[in-house]
Amino acid sequence: MSSEQNKKKTRSRSPIKKAQQFERILEVGKQLFLDKGRDGFSLRGLAKMLDMNQNNLYNYVDSKRELWIAIRNKFYKQYKDENLDIIESHEGSNVDLLLKIFDHFFEFAENDPAAFSMMHIIPSPPSDKVGDFEKDYKAFNFLDGTTKKVQEAINEGEIKEENSAILSFFLYSLILGATIVENTMRLLEESNDDERRKAEETTQYGTQSFSSTEFRKYVLKKIELGITDPNLIVKESDYKE
Known part of the structure; x- marks a missing residue:
């Protein structure tokens, strides 16, 4: 497979992976809201549960x-x-x-x-x-x-x-x-x-x-x-x- 084909495959797969990660954020976030309540919930805690860097989480949502x-x-x-x-x-x-x-x-x-x-x-x-x-x-x-x-x-x-x-x-x-x-x-x-x-x-x-x-x-x-x-x-x- 050529270098250009590899780039196309990576680009086409990236939005899918991002969508999958966003779904994971929604599902884990949903459960964390239920467990912690509005005031006990934090994006830091969510990032930890997702094993994500908190700054990376901000690429998906700006606030709780x-x-x-x-x-x-x-x-x-x-x-x-x-x-x-x-x-x-x-x-x-x-x-x-x-x-x-x-x-x-x-x-x-x-x-x-x-x-x-x-x-x-x-x-x-x-x-x-x-x-x-x-x-x-x-x-x-x-x-x-x-x-x-x-x-x-x-x-x-x-x-x-x-x-x-x-x-x-x-x-x-x-x-x-x-x-x-x-x-x-x-x-x-x-x-x-x-x-x-x-x-x-x-x-x-x-x-x-x-x-x-x-x-x-x-x-x-x-x-x-x-x-x-x-x-x-x-x-x-x-x-x-």
């Missing part, structure tokens, strides 16, 4: 806020793409579709708790500098998509509510809280450290007569019954000031 944004961007895109697959393959009522989307929310959190925490729980690190990821960031606004599906269900008479936006926000808050509880239950089901639970006030999540799986099914069924029962309608006059 930039990394936080990049990680969330990756997993919001993944979540959105998976939801689109569910929507495109769905056959049935709008309510059934909403329940599939809510179930996927649970599954996403179960399959990747660290990504879920980055998306919904861990707050953004402060930074005086606005980096490229933040400058180029485009909001996913996934709740708008849920609101649209809720409105379609209202239009079809499947849901009797009047305000799709507030119902969508209510359902999101319910699902988010239930997902956090289910995740805690599942962790306790997999753990035998009863003594540590007492100090963390999580004992109650592991001593119920139902499993985390049963809890998820209950939540989804309760939502289904709650949004389709005309006797449970909340009128705008009930909360409008």
